[in-house]
Amino acid sequence: MALRFSVVIVHRDGADLLLQALAHLQAALDPARDEVWLVDNGSRDDSVARVRTAYPRVGIIENGCNNGFGRACNQAIEQARGEFVLLLNNDAHIQPDALNRFERDFRDWPQAGIVAGQLYGPDGAPQRSHGVLPTVRAELGFGRTPLPKLAADRVNEVETVVGACMAVRRTAIDRVGMLDPAFFFYFEETEWCARLRRHGWQVCLDPRIHVTHLKGASTRRVRRGAQVEMLRSRLLFYRRVFPLPAVALLTAWRVGRLIVNFLFNAALLLLLAGVNARLRNKVAVYGTQVLWLALGCPRSWGLPDKCPERGERSE
Numbered sequence: 001m002a003l004r005f006s007v008v009i010v011h012r013d014g015a016d017l018l019l020q021a022l023a024h025l026q027a028a029l030d031p032a033r034d035e036v037w038l039v040d041n042g043s044r045d046d047s048v049a050r051v052r053t054a055y056p057r058v059g060i061i062e063n064g065c066n067n068g069f070g071r072a073c074n075q076a077i078e079q080a081r082g083e084f085v086l087l088l089n090n091d092a093h094i095q096p097d098a099l100n101r102f103e104r105d106f107r108d109w110p111q112a113g114i115v116a117g118q119l120y121g122p123d124g125a126p127q128r129s130h131g132v133l134p135t136v137r138a139e140l141g142f143g144r145t146p147l148p149k150l151a152a153d154r155v156n157e158v159e160t161v162v163g164a165c166m167a168v169r170r171t172a173i174d175r176v177g178m179l180d181p182a183f184f185f186y187f188e189e190t191e192w193c194a195r196l197r198r199h200g201w202q203v204c205l206d207p208r209i210h211v212t213h214l215k216g217a218s219t220r221r222v223r224r225g226a227q228v229e230m231l232r233s234r235l236l237f238y239r240r241v242f243p244l245p246a247v248a249l250l251t252a253w254r255v256g257r258l259i260v261n262f263l264f265n266a267a268l269l270l271l272l273a274g275v276n277a278r279l280r281n282k283v284a285v286y287g288t289q290v291l292w293l294a295l296g297c298p299r300s301w302g303l304p305d306k307c308p309e310r311g312e313r314s315e
């Protein structure tokens with residue numbers, strides 16, 4: 001039987017964080033019409049056992065290794081029975097009316113492929129929840145387009161959304177494909193938004209859907225690896241979206257700027273005799289990215305415990 005929502009949460013370690021997200025989610029679910037899928041990317045703690053005990057109806061996919069965000073989401077999407085799929089971070093807390101609002105928005109906006117909610121920090125301060133799609137000029141540092149001001153009382157069409165709480169119409173997924181599994185972490189939702197828009201679907205944000213987002217909680221402990229993934233995904237995004245001459249230009253610009261930043265900050269650190277902890281960390285992050293490039297961009301670098309690659313990609 002088709003359901004209303006399939007909620008997909010990708011998780012790796014941090015059982016308490018996950019259980020908080022699930023506790024908030026329960027109040028929004030209609031047990032007769034909604035389902036929840038947890039994709040565990042090789043947690044080394046008791047996350048899966050605690051979810052099985054506290055929420056026995058949650059479907060669980062255990063990877064035993066880190067399958068990345070896009071691939072893990074796709075694993076659940078393939079099994080999901082919902083008319084709509086909600087991708088929810090394990091550090092995002094939705095309100096009790098969230099799924100009802102998402103459903104209403106999809107009914108009112110038949111061309112909406114994605115609807116996202118407005119993110120807020122735990123202190124109540126709004127977080128950036130949407131953006132403009134990268135352009136060649138903007139990536140080169142010229143002509144950045146300011147974010148448009150959104151109406152607070154209705155759905156707004158935007159170019160791209162932050163994927164911490166992102167509802168997607170199943171029909172749109174069937175027509176344009178799932179998340180591109182080549183993106184291990186970062187930029188996968190941006191590429192998806194670009195692909196959906198190319199196929200005539202709208203990407204929307206509803207400021208009336210409030211989502212508390214403990215931003216960065218999942219990658220704070222592995223910042224150097226996360227920055228490698230950010231660079232890898234940015235360069236991949238160029239190849240997926242821009243023509244070949246622009247890819248070459250942007251890649252050279254991005255790599256050149258990284259090297260200059262590393263050399264400048266390393267020289268400054270030497271002048272300060274290495275006593276500035278913040279500067280030391282910055283040099284370490286830049287240096288790790290430069291070394292990754294110098295070694296030929298090994299796939300094993302970045303976030304830890306990656307699953308073997310299957311060579312798959314979206315349509």
